[in-house]
Amino acid sequence: MMRYLEPRKARIEIVPMIDIMFFLLVFFVIAMLRMIPSSGIASQLPHSSTATDVPHPKVLVELTKNGSALVDDKPITLPELSRRLAHNDPAKTAVTIASDQGTSVQSLMAVMDACRTAGVTQIALAAKVQR
Structure with a gap:
């Protein structure tokens, strides 16, 4: 006796779908890690009661206690x-200066003058909010 071929029900395979989800997860984790800004140096930022959040800067200049400047954790004159x-396009470049508490005002002004000489108009100072 011959049995007619019954149509098979569609079956969703779970294992390949799980593999694809893990690949997507790894891709997004790696992509997000590239977006995290550089950790910078350990410094004690000055406190301010009127500090506000600013957009992420294109250039972060770190000023140490001895007055040396760092960009991307590398010393720069x-x-x-x-x-x-x-x-770069100085009109669209935003610079944030993160100076240590013990940095002299003269060193801070020298970095600001270097930014203004380049044509940068968006300069921000990093500070911790005083609570």
Whole structure:
């Protein structure tokens, strides 16, 4: 006796779907890790009672207690900083200066002058909110 072929019900395979979900998860985790800003140096930022959040800067300049400047955790001189900022579009470049509490005002002004010499108009100072 011959049995007619009955149509098979469609079956969803779970294992390949789980594999694809894990690949997507790994892709997004790696993509997000690339978006995390550099950790920077350990410094004690000055406190301010009127500090507000600013958008993520395109350039983060870190100023140490001895007055040296760091960009991307690498030491940089002020003329090099001006050249680097002028190389990009200075009108659209946002610079945030994160200085240590013990940094002299003269060092801070020298970095700000280097930014202004390059044509940067958006300069912010990093600070901790005083509570």
